[in-house]
Amino acid sequence: MEVKSQFHVLAVDDSLIDRKLIERLLKTSSYQVTTVDSGSKALEFLGFREEDEQSSSDYPSISPSSQRVVEVNLIITDYCMPGMTGYDLLKKIKESSSLRNIPVVIMSSENVPSRVSRCLEEGAEEFFLKPVKLSDMSRLRPHMKRTKLIPQKPEPEKDEKQEEELEPENKHQIQQQSNSNYHPQTQSNTSNNKRKAAVEEAISPDITTRRPRYSGGVTTAV
Amino acid sequence: MDVAQLKRQLIAFTELLYREGFLDEQFNQLQQLQDENNPNFVAEVVTLFFEDAERILNELANNLDQQSVDFKKVDAHVHQLKGSSSSIGAQRIQRVCIIFRTVCNEKNVEGCLKCLQQLKHEYALMKSKLETLFNLEQQILAAGGPPSI
Numbered sequence A: 001m002e003v004k005s006q007f008h009v010l011a012v013d014d015s016l017i018d019r020k021l022i023e024r025l026l027k028t029s030s031y032q033v034t035t036v037d038s039g040s041k042a043l044e045f046l047g048f049r050e051e052d053e054q055s056s057s058d059y060p061s062i063s064p065s066s067q068r069v070v071e072v073n074l075i076i077t078d079y080c081m082p083g084m085t086g087y088d089l090l091k092k093i094k095e096s097s098s099l100r101n102i103p104v105v106i107m108s109s110e111n112v113p114s115r116v117s118r119c120l121e122e123g124a125e126e127f128f129l130k131p132v133k134l135s136d137m138s139r140l141r142p143h144m145k146r147t148k149l150i151p152q153k154p155e156p157e158k159d160e161k162q163e164e165e166l167e168p169e170n171k172h173q174i175q176q177q178s179n180s181n182y183h184p185q186t187q188s189n190t191s192n193n194k195r196k197a198a199v200e201e202a203i204s205p206d207i208t209t210r211r212p213r214y215s216g217g218v219t220t221a222v
Numbered sequence B: 001m002d003v004a005q006l007k008r009q010l011i012a013f014t015e016l017l018y019r020e021g022f023l024d025e026q027f028n029q030l031q032q033l034q035d036e037n038n039p040n041f042v043a044e045v046v047t048l049f050f051e052d053a054e055r056i057l058n059e060l061a062n063n064l065d066q067q068s069v070d071f072k073k074v075d076a077h078v079h080q081l082k083g084s085s086s087s088i089g090a091q092r093i094q095r096v097c098i099i100f101r102t103v104c105n106e107k108n109v110e111g112c113l114k115c116l117q118q119l120k121h122e123y124a125l126m127k128s129k130l131e132t133l134f135n136l137e138q139q140i141l142a143a144g145g146p147p148s149i
Helices: A016-028 A039-045 A050-054 A086-095 A113-122 A141-147 A191-202 A205-209 B003-019 B025-032 B041-064 B071-088 B091-105 B109-142
Strands: A008-012 A032-036 A074-078 A104-108 A126-129
Touching: A008 A016, A008 A039, A016 A032, A016 A074, A016 B041, A016 B071, A032 A039, A039 A074, A039 A086, A074 A086, A074 A141, A086 A104, A086 A113, A113 A126, B003 B109, B025 B041, B025 B071, B041 B071, B041 B109, B071 B091, B091 B109
Parallel strands: A008 A032, A008 A074, A074 A104, A104 A126
Antiparallel strands: none
């Protein structure tokens, strides 16, 4: 009996064929999938709202409409799309206090070194060359695993980075995180913290020092 | 014809398609994604491709028929076709698209028209061959055997 995966991927591509393909690839790899055909639809699905982002501070104000009900563990997006490109989408996600810890993977039919490095620098975890293959799917899991926080006890261990604690990719619903009465603790040795650190490291500006990996054994001088 | 014979035919025909460059490894990937729960996956994707390709070929004919050709539009369409043909493993079509884009970049209308002709030709060939392929698979199914190669 196939076990329902705990990982949910949001796939973004304007091509119907490619959406069908990526959906099958992801489902075959036991991930749950949602597909959308544009960056703006992706942001909508993620519950992204510009005005909420702008008002965020240490204790982002919560409005119900910005709360994402569905947990998303990874976003995989095509680069070349009309309107909002995959790069634009990536930027918006990484600039968003509520979304930036979601790992993003870029897909492109063109292997352009400057494009690749731009995406990695902006925080993309991987850059896949299209057509995406089954073997590429195994490269997604490590990034998704990193986003899984400890399943909730009612009062999660706090650390200083309160905004990240609000990550709705934590499947435990927003109501826990929606109050702004956090009591920052200075030091917390929970694995929550370690995982936070791992995630932070993953999206740190040092990302360019990480070895970029491409599918199909293509090596590109970055 | 019995199932064994049909299967041999299918294998031989498929090998021919790969050898002649009509299909590449990506087609094989598609077949790997097909299973009992998704028995029509390849046919569905290929059908989408046919619809998409026909639409694009028509648009291209339109674009190139204009007094003043909008090469950006032409390029966008070819880029799209290149992407979808790559996604299903339609190698020959993909290759024509690559040439087409170069020619389009040079704003060479004559060249573009030639590429369009070639695309139409390759597309017709591809469609006919894939239909033969699916036909064989259907025959095998009907004769009681599993269609997978």
